[in-house]
Every structure is written in C-alpha cells, then in structure tokens.
Amino acid sequence: MxxxxxxxxxxxxxxxxxxxxxxxxxxxxxxxxxxxxxxxxxxxxxxxxxxxxxxxxxxxxxxxxxxxxxxxxxxxxxxxxxxxxxxxxxxxxxxxxxxxxxxxxxxxxxxxxxxxxxxxxxxxxxxxxxxxxxxxxxxxxxxxxxxxxxxxxxxxxxxxxxxxAEINSHPIVKNTSEKIQTQFKLSEVEEITQIIQQSGQRGAILLGYGAKSAKRLALELAERLQWMVATTPRGKGGFPETHPLSLGVYGLAGHERAIMYLHSKEWDVLLVIGSSLGESGTCNWDEQLVNEKRLIHIDYDAKVFGRGFTPYRTISGHIEPILSLLIEKLGARPPLATTFTQEIAAAAEEMSPSFDEGSPKSTEDSLKTRDIIRRIGECAPEGTKFYVDIGELMTYAIQELTMKPGFDFDINIHFGGMGSGITSSIGAKLAEPERPVVCITGDGCFFMHGMEILTAKEAKIPLLFIVVNNARLGMVYHGHMLQYQRCPSEFSQERINLAEVARSLGIEAHQVSRISDITKEQMLQWTQRGMPVFIEVVVDGNEIPPMGERVKFLQGATY
Missing domain, CATH: 3.40.50.970 (Thiamin diphosphate (ThDP)-binding fold, Pyr/PP domains)
Structure with a gap:
C-alpha cells in the first residue's frame, strides 16, 4: 500500500x-x-x-x-x-x-x-x-x-x-489522550474565592473567546457574584447581551457603557476569563482597565499571563472545571439588595436597542450599515451563529448585533484576513450542520475570497451570505480620512452588482436596498433553503464607523 x-x-x-x-x-x-x-x-x-x-x-x-x-x-x-x-x-x-x-x-x-x-x-x-x-x-x-x-x-x-512509495502497513501505537493539563490547585481557587468574597459587589468580569467553552458557568458565576459582565470583541456571544448584568463589548468598537464602567473606580477586582488581553480586547492596553484594581486572570494558556498587564493572581487550566469549583466554593447566591436590583433594571434599560440620536438614519433611498446590521440581529432565527468578516462592517457588528441567548458570534480579529469570514462560515456550517449560520461580509472581502460561495453551492452547504456593498474599502477609507484628513481615490471603486455575480454562479441571490426587505420570516426561509443564499445589501457607505479606539492607536504609532 x-x-x-x-x-x-x-x-x-x-x-x-x-x-x-x-x-x-x-x-x-x-x-x-x-x-x-x-x-x-x-x-x-x-x-x-x-x-x-x-x-x-x-x-x-x-x-x-x-x-x-x-x-x-x-x-x-x-x-x-x-x-x-x-x-x-x-x-x-x-x-x-x-x-x-x-x-x-x-x-x-x-x-x-x-x-x-x-x-x-x-x-x-x-x-x-x-x-x-x-x-x-x-x-x-x-x-x-x-x-x-x-x-x-x-x-x-x-x-x-x-x-x-509502497510500504508495509503495520499498526501504530497512538497516544491522543493528552489534553490541556488542569494542574490548578485547590488552594489557588480557595485564595481567589477569598479575594472575591472580600470585595463583595466591588468587582467586574471580562470574558474572552476562551470563556465560550463554559458559557453556562460564566452566566452562573456572574449571577452568583452580581457582577457586571463585559466581553472582548472575540468573546462576544459568550454572555447574553440581553441579560441585566451585560455591559456589552469592551475593546475595539466596544460599547461606551462597557468602556466607562470598566475604566471607573467603582470596583476593585477584575476577573478576566479566557482572554489573552491583546490589543483589540483591551482598548489598546488602556491602563485604566487595571489601575488600582486587582486583576485575576484565568486562562488555559499560562503564556498569556503578564503580557500586557501584571496580574494579581492567575490560574491556568481548563476553564470549565475552574469555574465549576469557584462557584462551589462561593456557595449559595445571596438575595439581591433592593438598590442593586434597581441598578440592574437601569442597566437592562440602557442596553436595550436604541438608535444614536446623532447617527444618520436609513431612508427609503439610503440604507445605513448600522441599521441593516441591527436588523439582521433582530430577524435572525433562534440559535444563529454569526461569522463576521474583517473591515468596517465588523465594527458595526460588534456594537449592533445583540447576542440573545442561543446566539453565537465569531470573528478572526487577530490574524484573519479579509474574506476569512466567508471561508470560516463554511467550516462552521460543516461542523454544525443543523445550526443556522449567517456570514456577514463586505464587498472588499468578497473580492478576496468570494468565489468560495461557489464551493458552498457545489457542496450543497446551506449558508446565508449577507454582503454589505458600500463600493469602497470602508475601514481603510474612513481610517485614512480620520487620521490624515485625505484619502487615495483608489480606496473607492465602481459599484458592482454582486447579486448578479452570484446569480451567474447559479446561486439564489437578492439585492436589498430597504430596511423592510429583511424580515424574520424572510431570514428563516433563506436559512432553510438547503442551499446557499446570497444577499447583497446596498449602502451609501458615508457613515463613519465606530472605530475611534483603533484610530487613536494608529495616530499614536511610530514607525
């Protein structure tokens, strides 16, 4: 053989x-x-x-x-x-x-x-x-x-x-049982438990991508501690954003509420779970996140400890058993104080979807990216997993796609190239064929890896591709304008009818130019076709995306 x-x-x-x-x-x-x-x-x-x-x-x-x-x-x-x-x-x-x-x-x-x-x-x-x-x-x-x-x-x-070359076949001794070693000590969890109990309600939680492996326990821990919870951009989906304790996203394109709360001095313990605390998840390593606070860092990779901030205590190992033991040591949840209940209600009200008064609104003749992203989240079927591509639209998705219970969110924000959302959604759908998977991408990303929609068609992979077409490289265009107050004309391009491109490949395709073109019934049908469906959303692209922290970082960079 x-x-x-x-x-x-x-x-x-x-x-x-x-x-x-x-x-x-x-x-x-x-x-x-x-x-x-x-x-x-x-x-x-x-x-x-x-x-x-x-x-x-x-x-x-x-x-x-x-x-x-x-x-x-x-x-x-x-x-x-x-x-x-x-x-x-x-x-x-x-x-x-x-x-x-x-x-x-x-x-x-x-x-x-x-x-x-x-x-x-x-x-x-x-x-x-x-x-x-x-x-x-x-x-x-x-x-x-x-x-x-x-x-x-x-x-x-x-x-x-x-x-x-022909060789003789013989059995190979396999050893695939070695996994991440959970070598944390009981004493480490007990010490952290004591620190948390001493802090009372003066603490906050930041969840990264690694915490998604223990969503249920993270929720249970937050409710037990009555601590407010933010996620990093990659951790988005690890905690329901409709929950009263949710602050939303902290970091790149994060929610202002999360940034203000985590930078405040209203609490003194920060519990970070499953995050490497990199640039995008820390507002460019903003010291206000950890100043005068005790940082407790839990991750399965000890190499991430101390890279950006000096932790007060660390535990490395599988996140699920660590959180399970921590919850056990903390004991039964105490009743909520009346004043705290009122604060939670106020937080829930503040996190409810509402338009920025200063933001331009969609009209019958001009569809805005912010509006369409929010609409997609409102109309997506139960249990949807969103794969979001790299670019301007990802900043809107981080802010405007509200993660309801059962939703999930993924983005290759660290080293994913443009178009990686298109390709990654194919792998995700193959891994979970019964789950609705929606890829949100842009025209620039489509020009990079858009032909993989043909791969999805040929393999009969039922994905919903939503392409926001603003006829420009939006992230670099707006970033360049904010940083240099001018921009090369080549960052924009002639608008191409991408729905026609998809149809030429034999894929069902629709062009959307009004907010009312997307409904719950329509999205449910699109995700149940049994074959890929391509939706092109035509926007004018003149909105400035919520990328302020990234621009600040670039403006302060030296080369």
Missing amino acids: RAIEVGLREVAQCGVTHAFGIPAGSINAIYDALLDIPEIKSLIVKHEASAGYIAAAYSRVTGRPSLAIGSSGPGATNLLTACANAFTEKTPVLFITGAVPTPILGKGGAQELLATPLFKSITKSSVAVHNPSDVPGALVRAYETAVSGIPGPVHVELPINVQM
Whole structure:
C-alpha cells in the first residue's frame, strides 16, 4: 500500500473526518488515496488560503483536527496566512504540503520550495518526511501534537515520490489522550474565592473567546457574584447581551457603557476569563482597565499571563472545571439588595436597542450599515451563529448585533484576513450542520475570497451570505480620512452588482436596498433553503464607523 494511503488511514482512525484543499501534481497521490478512504470527506476549494481558514473553523468548533492540503511552492505559501491564523487561534489543524521528488531536490524543479522552515514559527511542529516508511508515524505524531497541551496547527511536508512509495502497513501505537493539563490547585481557587468574597459587589468580569467553552458557568458565576459582565470583541456571544448584568463589548468598537464602567473606580477586582488581553480586547492596553484594581486572570494558556498587564493572581487550566469549583466554593447566591436590583433594571434599560440620536438614519433611498446590521440581529432565527468578516462592517457588528441567548458570534480579529469570514462560515456550517449560520461580509472581502460561495453551492452547504456593498474599502477609507484628513481615490471603486455575480454562479441571490426587505420570516426561509443564499445589501457607505479606539492607536504609532 502507498505510504500516503497508510498515513491517511491512520489519521482517520485518530478522528480526522475532513480534508480541504486544491489538487495539484505534488499532492495528487493524496487525492487519489482519499477516494478509497470514505471516512475522510474531501472538499475542493477555490484558493489554498480558504482551505486553511475552513479547516481552522471546522476544527475550532469540533475540537478535532482536519486537514488543509496544498501543493509544493505557491500552494504551500498560500496556506501560510491561514496557518498563522490557526496558530494565533490555538486551533488544531494538520497542514500537509507536497514537494518535488527527493532525487531532484535542490536542482530547481518546478515549484520547488523548502516549506518546512516557513511554517516553523507558526506551528507547533513543522517537519519534512523523506523516508516513505516514516509517513504514517509522522502524520499520527502530527495529529497528537496538534491536540496535546495547548492545541495548535502542525505542518508536514511530503515529496510526491515519498507519498507514492509502497510500504508495509503495520499498526501504530497512538497516544491522543493528552489534553490541556488542569494542574490548578485547590488552594489557588480557595485564595481567589477569598479575594472575591472580600470585595463583595466591588468587582467586574471580562470574558474572552476562551470563556465560550463554559458559557453556562460564566452566566452562573456572574449571577452568583452580581457582577457586571463585559466581553472582548472575540468573546462576544459568550454572555447574553440581553441579560441585566451585560455591559456589552469592551475593546475595539466596544460599547461606551462597557468602556466607562470598566475604566471607573467603582470596583476593585477584575476577573478576566479566557482572554489573552491583546490589543483589540483591551482598548489598546488602556491602563485604566487595571489601575488600582486587582486583576485575576484565568486562562488555559499560562503564556498569556503578564503580557500586557501584571496580574494579581492567575490560574491556568481548563476553564470549565475552574469555574465549576469557584462557584462551589462561593456557595449559595445571596438575595439581591433592593438598590442593586434597581441598578440592574437601569442597566437592562440602557442596553436595550436604541438608535444614536446623532447617527444618520436609513431612508427609503439610503440604507445605513448600522441599521441593516441591527436588523439582521433582530430577524435572525433562534440559535444563529454569526461569522463576521474583517473591515468596517465588523465594527458595526460588534456594537449592533445583540447576542440573545442561543446566539453565537465569531470573528478572526487577530490574524484573519479579509474574506476569512466567508471561508470560516463554511467550516462552521460543516461542523454544525443543523445550526443556522449567517456570514456577514463586505464587498472588499468578497473580492478576496468570494468565489468560495461557489464551493458552498457545489457542496450543497446551506449558508446565508449577507454582503454589505458600500463600493469602497470602508475601514481603510474612513481610517485614512480620520487620521490624515485625505484619502487615495483608489480606496473607492465602481459599484458592482454582486447579486448578479452570484446569480451567474447559479446561486439564489437578492439585492436589498430597504430596511423592510429583511424580515424574520424572510431570514428563516433563506436559512432553510438547503442551499446557499446570497444577499447583497446596498449602502451609501458615508457613515463613519465606530472605530475611534483603533484610530487613536494608529495616530499614536511610530514607525
């Protein structure tokens, strides 16, 4: 049996069920082998970067590694950005790239490239395998490395002749049981419990993306402590924003209420759960977040502690058992004081959706991005998962998509490129086929990875793609205008009818120009079609998006 077939059968036994990529000469043996391995479903995409983003989204939701496959040379380099994103997101993906045959290495073969060192800094492991008999073991070790400890991507480079060589098949001893070590001590939780109890109601909670694995417990903890809760932009969806204790989002494009509350001196303990406290989640590391406060930081990756702020106490390990034990130690919830009940009611009223008096409103002739984003959230079916792309629209989505109970939100805000929302939504829908998944993207992002809507059509993946078309690169346009008071004309472009583009691909498409064109009934129908549906929303694009904190950071940057 060929080495690559033996190796793929082994990782299928480990739990790999999906492979994403584009076939080419140096990896055609992989695709030929997959014909005989039904346990691994193959999805052919339109760009290798898309393969990496789709694989990462699928693995992020399921927790199981998937394969992202690229050819030698440009196929491998196209995967690099998506691999860096998976590394930043701590997502277990197996990146496999082909290579020229070993006898011609170094002779300048077509698309020859030593990819192993390129992947080294953005993976947990990057190896080249030149002995055919080592292929199965290398792929199994790659799987084990991806899921062990702090999860992350791995890379294996396989020359085509190594893939195709015949080898003897023999069982490989697997050890995929090692996970993130929950080595926190009971005494650590007891100490934090004492700090929290001493603070009484003088505390606040900031939830990051990592806290989403323990949503129920985070809610229970907040209600037990009666502490107000904010989320980072990536943590959005980890706490229902309709809850009386919700402050909304803190950080990039965050809610003013969350920023004012967390910067105030009304409390002295900040409990951060599942956040690396990076730029976007801390208002550019604003010291007001932690000044004169005790920072308690809980995360499964101890490497994030102390990077931006000095913590008072830390606990590393699985978030769910830590919160469970913390709640147990805190004991029964005390009755709410009358004055505090009134404060909660006032907070709920303040967080209810209402338009900014100073913001321009949509009219029959001019649809505003803020309005349409809010409308999408109001009309989305129960349990919707939103994948939001990079750009101007993400700032509106962070502010205006109210996370109701059962909703979820994802955005590759750290290293996701434009169009990563389109590709990631495909992986998310494959991971949760019964859940409504809505991708909100822009025209600039569509021009990057928009052809993946054809991938969704070909694979019959029922996604709802909503493209906000403002005929410009909105984020950079407005950012440039705010920073320099002028802007290159090339940041805007001739408006293209994107709905017609989608129809030309055989996809159901509609163009929306009025707020009333989107209703609950219509969105429910669009998400239940059984095939992808494409909605183009035409906006004038002249609103200034809520990106003040980002502009302040850029204005203060030195190069």
